[in-house]
Amino acid sequence: MANQVKSGITNIFELQPQDSTPLYRQLYERLRLAILTEQLTAGVQLPSTRSLASELGVSRNTVLLAYDQLLAEGYIEGKVGSGTTVAQVLPESLLSTSNNKSKPQFEYQQSSQKRLSHRGRALAQTPLIPKPLQTLQGKQQRIFRAGISAVDAFPHELWSQLIARRARNSLQNLLTDRELRGYLPLREAIAAHIVVARGVRCTPDQIIVVAGFQGGFDLAARVLLDPGDPVWMEDPGYLGARGALIGAGANLIPVPVDTEGLDVTAGMAKCPQARLVYVTPSHQFPLGVTMSLARRLALLEWANQNGAWVLEDDYDSEYRFVGRPLTALQGIDSSDCVIYFGTFSKVLFPALRLGYLVVPPDLVEAFIAARHFIGTRVPTLEQAVLADFMNEGHFNRHIRRMRSLYAERRVTLVAALKRELEFEIYAPETGMHIVLWLPPGMNDKLASQQAAVVGIDAMPLSLFSMTQTRAGLLLGYAAVDVHQIHDGVQRLATALRAIQILRLTCCPLAKKSRCTTMCDRLCQS
Ligand SMILES: Cc1ncc(COP(=O)(O)O)c(C=O)c1O
Secondary structure, three states, X not given: OOOOOOOHHHHOOOOOOOOOOOHHHHHHHHHHHHHHOOOOOOOOEOOOHHHHHHHHOOOHHHHHHHHHHHHHHOOEEEOOOOOEEEOOOOOHHHHHOHHHHHHHHHHHHHHHHHHOOHHHHHHHHOOOOOOOOOEEOOOEEOEOOOOOOOHHHOOHHHHHHHXXXXXHHOHHHHHOOOOOOOOHHHHHHHHHHHHHHHOOOOOHHHEEEEOHHHHHHHHHHHHHOOOOOEEEEEEOOOHHHHHHHHHOOXXXXXXXXXXXXXXXXXXXXXXXXXXXXXXXXXXXXXXXXXXXXXXHHHHHHHHHHXXXXXXXXXXXXXXXXXXXXXXXXXXXXXXXXXXXXXXXXXXXXXXXXXXXXXXXXXXXXXXXXHHHHHOOOOOHHHHHHHHHHHHOOHHHHHHHHHHHHHHHHHHHHHHHHHHHOOOOEEOOOEOOEEEEEOOOOOOHHHHHHHHHHOOEOOEEHHHHOOOOOOOEXXXXXXXXXXXXHHHHHHHHHHHHHHHHHHHHHHHHHHOOOOOOOOOHHHHHO
């Protein structure tokens, strides 16, 4: 059992006595994170060792040891026992930790600015999707990261057998394959799949096999855009797409997304002459909504009339748990303005780095020529193995198995959240993640940081937004075993309630000229 929480202030420092990490070390890590994330800002007075020990229900020695360590490393100043405050100047090492992860990148740009092109600088400054958080205190795996599939449920044995068979029997042929669009049997298998499953209209000749969505999207942006061209970007939207568009010099026009998907009318009002639009109509990333048929038709009509390209990212539509998905936009496009992107990153595993584009017949030659010079073709052995996997029925079997696994995990997560928290949830019966909306005033970046302390990797929605967005957390369920879900949700609920309590108990103090309690930052959120 975790130590009982005795006040709002100590809630965020809830310690785990059953954990093999010593209590003083846990407290040290919690305090250090609070300093790094600026919940404890420079000059804030820490509670006395005696009062913090009594609030946390631990010995005074535990708190003394934690404070000593922070003092030795330069995070706090003063004298343990007679008043300590958060250091005015933090140690150098802080630059490479926690939410300051972007700093080394920024410093690199500064020092090498002269050598970078405009495009290089723009790309280097674009926010990256943070890497999944690794273990907590070196042991426990952080859970609920959105976008991660159940790689442990992938049929590894079978996959290795297929690789071995190909290497043994047909490696010679694969060494000399010169297909510019990609391995023909794979393109045939993809076409057969998407025509039936997604209503895409295409022949294998329109398919170009690429290095995942990202490889295909960068190619499309290079072929279709000139620097300065206006582009509608879903807001909030996928950072991978945003980065590639920035790399192509696009002038990004953020277009809001509501319950019906991309707001086409808003896009037309903001920039009717946009050259291109990026959309995730089947399952908007990150909000999860499906674009309504009316909006789809309006988008296609606008694109047709204005000579604009529609780039449709259909990254995880295989995972729909009830009913059939709406046909892809590409399938209802009669004017050849849609370029369709599929990927195997979600449906199989991300390190495969295989995806595909479906381009209108007139564009095929331009795309393969551009791809030739960029040099991003993908290895044939993996393409051949994937073709076998699809042609021998394993692909559809895997999708069916994952669908029922993810459906169960989704239901378990939603039920646990409803039991533990009264927050609003958006949990469509599709995809691999849900949105947990946060109550008004709660900052999702801080909520995400607090969740990380208790082993939860919940990305904040604001990370994906170019303008103001409602605060929320993304919770991925595909890779989380049902037995872990309940415990994980309890930990998340504790972390979020702590923020709420802090706000409630500390806000009167914030009316003072300077709030000197530990919740300094939260009061202002
Ligand atoms: C919206 C969206 N599109 C595409 C992808 C897949 O990208 P890739 O195929 O490059 O792994 C992701 C993966 O996270 C995604 O979230």
